[in-house]
Amino acid sequence: MKHLNKLFAAAILCAGISAQAQDADHPWSVAVGANAVNTKVSAAKGFSHRMGGYFQTGDYNILPSVSYLNVSRYLGDGFSFGVVGSVNKIDKFISDEAEGYFKYNPGDLTYYGIDAEIKYSFKELLKTKVVDPFILVGGGYTFMGDASAGTVNGGLGFNFWFTKNIALTVQSTYKHSFDDTRIPDVDVASHMQHFAGIRFQFGGKDTDGDGILDKYDECPDVPGLPEFNGCPDTDGDGIPDHLDECPDVPGLPEFNGCPDTDGDGIPDPKDECPEVPGLPEFNGCPDTDGDGVPDHLDECPEVPGPKENKGCPWPDRDGDGVPDHLDQCPDVPGTVENNGCPEIKEEQVKQLNEYGKTILFNTGKYTFQQPSYAVLDNIVKIMKEYPTAKFHIAGYTDSTGSDRVNVPLSDNRANAVKVYLIEQGVDSARLTSKGYGSADPIASNKTVKGRELNRRVEIQLVK
Known part of the structure; x- marks a missing residue:
């Protein structure tokens, strides 16, 4: 029994927090451990004696070493097929003579068993995924000393899964021999065989070694997490990398994992x-002054x-x-209507005409008398104040x-005025001139004073 205790302790040390019975995902399993052979159960008379013999471990034949190997393959729907090889030594043989049975050493019979079971x-x-009870039927061939015989087997047991791949397995199998005269080295007695060991299951493919089989792993080549079906979440933001547009930086679900x-x-x-709140139309940049140009x-x-x-x-x-x-007049305040230039007022136009009336020409000529130059310069000054007029x-x-x-x-006199103004810096495009002779008199030509007033230059605003 001390060997059974060691096996059980080893199983506990390997235990994890999750468990899974053998199934299609882990189709292969191997169990190793110790076995005990008890010939009393078959020799005892009556059910009560048989059950009593089952629990009397003093009648067990146990080899103090690993003494059995079980290899099984899952078939589906809860069924599995296995092959068991076991070895033991019979030094406690139960006879059905005298008062029903007695125990003796038949000479340390070597025991070998090869069995198949479903x-x-x-x-x-x-x-349940932890406690995994099972029943079995099968048959095999048993060697007991010099004798050997076929057996028909039936039994029950359970696996206690500590992890997805490791379980404590306990099994009791009744092996019925049809050549049972209970004579050592002559025939093989029907007997009970008990097994206790550690079962390892395997066979499911897990390429990335993350504990999630490839058939269930959405990212079979990269170690991942169960909650994401085997896919990793590098930045730990709850969004698996294959769905995360920013897998290395924690982000938000509404932005597909980006911050x-x-x-x-x-x-x-x-x-x-990215570090200053902004507007969508400017790709996240602000526009503090609201002028449509991002900062x-x-x-x-x-x-x-x-x-x-x-x-x-x-x-x-x-x-x-x-x-x-x-602004056509960027240094002189004007009006919007006049493209930024000042608009000449009626009084300035009137002043120009007053100046025009005082321009004096030499008699019969279109040259200026000397006093007229001051008048002409005053006209130039006013015209420059309104450069677009x-x-x-x-x-x-x-x-x-x-x-x-x-x-x-x-x-010629009107043109002489225009020429002088242009020479003094007035834009020629702003000026036109024409002579009208004696037309449109403003006074009577019958008087000296009237004729003097009619000899004039008028400066008219062109609109």
Whole structure:
């Protein structure tokens, strides 16, 4: 019995927290251990004597070593087929003479048994994976000393699975011999044979060695976890690597295992600014000033500005609300309607005409008298203040003389004014001129004063 205790202790040391009986996933099993042969059960008269003999271990023949080997193959539906080889030494033989039976040493008969058996496991019926009771039938051939005979076998036992692959196995088999005269070295007595050992099951393929068979393993080449059907979860975020778009960084299920560091609802791999909350339209980057240019591209992230100017407002040197790049007068405040340039007022136009009336020409010529240059310079100054305003210079004479003379003269005088203004920096595109002779008098030509007023230059605003 001390050998049985050692086997049992070894099984306990190998025990794990999960267990699984032999099945299609572990079709092969091997059991090794000790066996005990008891000839009393078959010799005793009556059921009570037989049962009493079953439990009287003092009648057991036990070889103090590993003395049996069982190899079995699962067939399906709880059935398995096995072959058992055992060896023992009979030094306690029970005879059925005298008062029913007596025990004696028949001369240390060598015992060999070769048996085939079919087992049926009740584990599926009992819905258990740890305690695995079974029954068996079979037959074999037994050598007992010089005698040998075939036997018909039947028995029962159980496996106690400590892990998926290791169990304590205990079995009792009755071997009925049809050549039973109970004479040692002459025939083989019917007897009970008890087995106790360690059973190892194997045969299921587990390529990655993670304890999950390939047939159930969704990642059979990579060690993984049972909760993910054998697939790994490298970052430990609860999402297996084969479904995790960021398998090395813990993430969130809604982002397929990728993190969202800044919490803006955009996973880091798609977030151009993963550490700063941003907007989807800017791939996770913020737009602080709301100008449609994300901060990382905005040279003025705190001040709204157009995309064309890298998010900065256009400069407006004159502060008239028209940016310099659109302002035709960037250094002079103007109006939006006039493209940033000031609009000339009626009083300025009136002032121009007052100046025009005081321009004096040499008699019969279109050259200026000396006092007129100051007047012309005042006209230049006003025109430069309104650089987009366009003007028409009209020349007039009095009625003295004929139109053949007056019209060319008035035209030359108007052109002389235009030429001087252009020479002083007024854009020629802003000026036109024409002479109208004595047409449109503004006073009577019958008086000296009236004729003086009619000899004039008018500066008209072109709209």
